[in-house]
Amino acid sequence: MxxxxxxxxxxxxxxxxxxxxxxxxxxxxxxxxxxxxxxxxxxxxxxxxxxxxxxGRAPRTDESLMKRAEELNKKYFEGKLKIGSISFSDRQRRWHGSCSTLTGDIRISSRLKEMPHWVLDYVIVHELAHLIHGGHSKEFWRLVNRYPYAERARGFLIARDMEDWDGA
Ligand SMILES: [Zn+2]
Known part of the structure; x- marks a missing residue:
């Protein structure tokens, strides 16, 4: 190596x-x-x-991201969500991700490529939940917290000085 x-x-x-x-x-x-x-x-x-x-692991590509997002959609949202597109973006400087509720397009910060898979999953679930709730309401967090590592992932991201979730 x-x-x-x-x-x-x-x-x-x-x-x-x-x-x-x-x-x-x-x-x-x-x-x-x-x-x-x-x-x-x-x-x-x-x-x-x-x-x-x-x-040494398999690279995280936009294609693998879509596959993952569809799996999480099935698991936590009964497969009801319409994901327009999902891809990694280098342009997300402050934010982990962003989501357009109109088009269903999700962008995930490229920095997440280097993070543990359960943290990436958390950010995907977070953005998926925005397809239902635009803001960070109680109902929104109730959805996000269906993901069992939500709390742990939030702690992980805070420890990395990445406290801003997204633009919502
Ligand atoms: Zn958010």
Missing amino acids: KDIPVKVIRSPRRRKTVSARMSNGELLIYLPARMSRREEREWVERMKKRMAAKR
């Missing part, structure tokens, strides 16, 4: 959270500013392994 180039970024804003993402073929690892050098080395190794394992 080719070694992944790593760039460590220390942030005084971070206290405990560590995160990593790929950017232009480089693995960016965000660490709390106060972390020791020894801890840094450990985290770099851990994140490199994690990223290498992810890269």
Whole structure:
């Protein structure tokens, strides 16, 4: 396995959270500013392994996304939803996803490609639920919470400093 180039970024804003993402073929690892050098080395190794394992998996394509969305539609929405289209987008900077209730077109941030499948599923379910409810109402969350990992996925995304769900 080719070694992944790593760039460590220390942030005084971070206290405990560590995160990593790929950017232009480089693995960016965000660490709390106060972390020791020894801890840094450990985290770099851990994140490199994690990223290498992810890269070994099947790529996440728009086609696989549609398949997944249809499965989740069946499982949590009795297959009633009309999904216009669903694809990954690099243009979703702040948001995980977006959904047009008019056309049923869903866009999922490309960053989700690198996240665990249960987090990606959560974002898909979230956007699917917007096909029924435009805003974040009680009824909306009741739908989303049918997905058993909803709470866990929200925690995961908050820990990654990605607190904005979408434009809805
Ligand atoms: Zn939303």
